[in-house]
């Protein structure tokens with residue numbers, strides 16, 4: 001199976017501080033991957049590089065069948081190519097309703113002139129309603145996103161991600177601020193999503209990662225420290241030393 | 247704002263989705279009819295012609311405020327250059343007005359000669375008349391199309407559009423945002439105004455273009471009638487402009503630009519080319535401003551570089567802030583309210599206030615009052631005058647914390663009720 005995303009030899013430094021150091025990473029078309037690592041390991045920066053927010057000093061980021069380089073593309077082009085992202089801090093459009101947030105994310109032409117002519121069809125609305133049900137917000141479609149609780153905003157953002165229907169989902173700490181029941185629901189959603197697409201989950205909570213039951217990549221000081229099953233990495237000497245042993 | 251939240255989701259006719267549209271258009275029509283009936287030209291003559299002009303000009307200011315609200319209140323671009331586009335619109339129409347009227351005068355004055363005047367003589371005559379004040383007697387290249395009304399009308403739209411397109415493309419592409427963008431737009435305005443102040447700019451330097459109230463070939467029609475014509479045209483432009491703005495902000499496009507205003511990076515990660523949206527709005531509003539200016543200056547009679555000075559654009563932002571940004575009727579209310587009040591104060595009609603130790607003369611102190619109200623609004627009532635409508639609406643409907651107002655599926659939801 002060819003890789004959907006191939007990151008190789010990527011480095012980035014901020015004012016001389018190497019946040020990412022010769023990092024290489026691959027993920028397949030329908031794969032779930034957990035990325036763990038201590039604070040400041042470079043997990044968010046890694047996502048910034050893939051989504052075009054941060055340009056690396058060196059290295060390659062190749063995407064899809066044609067092995068296109070993502071480095072030359074703008075954030076919006078990368079998103080259009082099929083990379084969806086959920087941020088560490090929930091970022092939804094607080095002044096707009098849940099329905100509007102989902103409608104914005106729905107996979108449709110992003111061209112200003114088509115958006116100007118856009119009228120939501122019956123199917124679009126049904127899709128938004130389905131998504132809202134899936135994320136437990138079907139009763140809150142008309143509410144402003146700003147009125148939602150922290151956990152609900154997390155949900156909404158996950159819903160927006162699903163609405164985008166990306167080929168690769170990057171989720172940064174999705175379970176932060178959620179109740180145990182909600183965490184379980186999130187795991188189910190992510191596992192389900194990974195059946196048809198690639199999903200990268202950054203998470204601190206070991207229990208959560210264990211439940212994802214997938215390959216784990218451990219980041220430390222900007223590069224990959226270990227990779228493999230959860231049992232494999234948790235028994236790794238180096239990993240225990242820098243991360244688990246603390 | 248609450249009017250909009252259902253827009254992206256439920257399909258409804260524009261007026262149902264956005265009820266203030268109908269109210270606005272109704273009030274505008276009523277206002278226009280009322281002024282017409284009271285005018286000297288078409289009615290009982292209670293309102294003087296000069297006041298009809300003031301009202302007509304106010305409608306144009308409302309239109310440019312609408313543009314400002316779209317670009318700033320909805321898209322988050324604090325442009326301090328939209329009065330430059332307004333001025334350009336005025337210059338574009340002013341060139342034709344001045345040329346065509348001077349042409350008639352020159353032809354008339356040459357008619358007495360034995361030989362019929364040549365085209366060159368006429369052209370020279372017009373040039374001497376127009377450019378005598380700046381010591382020139384030849385047409386600058388910029389006047390190449392001044393003889394043609396259709397071409398100058400096209401310029402009213404195209405010149406602001408092109409300038410906004412080029413400027414916006416350069417600025418947005420480099421991701422200039424926030425206060426830096428404001429400074430950049432301000433610099434553009436200042437540069438344009440300084441350029442126009444020069445005598446060899448080809449646009450008569452600080453004299454500007456004058457006599458614009460006289461419509462060529464319609465010298466017999468009294469100003470009392472012309473003023474009402476312009477009032478109608480301004481009202482029509484404002485009505486159509488409002489309709490266009492509502493159409494833009496009520497749909498998904500409006501949702502995208504409000505999202506850009508609140509978190510443009512997030513919008514990019516959803517795949518929207520943010521720069522293209524900003525460019526669209528910046529250019530569209532520049533066109534609206536140009537049209538507003540083209541209707542304003544024939545009523546004002548004169549356009550000069552001082553009108554394009556940066557301070558004018560700052561006032562525009564103040565009007566929108568006082569009226570309430572992010573709601574279209576707020577911009578209109580702000581522009582109408584503040585500009586009419588300003589006319590009253592600076593026109594010397596406001597009585598001086600004698601404090602014993604000093605006398606407040608409003609002609610001078612009005613700007614101070616305006617500045618203070620701006621600060622007060624920003625600090626204490628960020629929703630502006632438009633926020634009052636929320637207060638009234640909130641009193642009428644109970645706070646159900648987002649729940650429907652009744653158990654039936656068709657019951658009003660809180661959002662709708664708050665309209």
Ligand SMILES: Nc1ncnc2c1ncn2[C@@H]1O[C@H](COP(=O)(O)OP(=O)(O)OP(=O)(O)O)[C@@H](O)[C@H]1O
Nearest residue numbers: 014015019037038039040041042043044045046088
């Ligand atoms: N824009 C930036 N400028 C300077 N330093 C940065 C920038 N972005 C990240 N860093 C630094 O790079 C390092 C990696 O940060 P990053 O946010 O990627 O860590 P993380 O693994 O996501 O941590 P956490 O678990 O706390 O979210 C940190 O030391 C951070 O201070």
Ligand SMILES: [Mg+2]
Nearest residue numbers: 043044045088
């Ligand atoms: Mg992080």
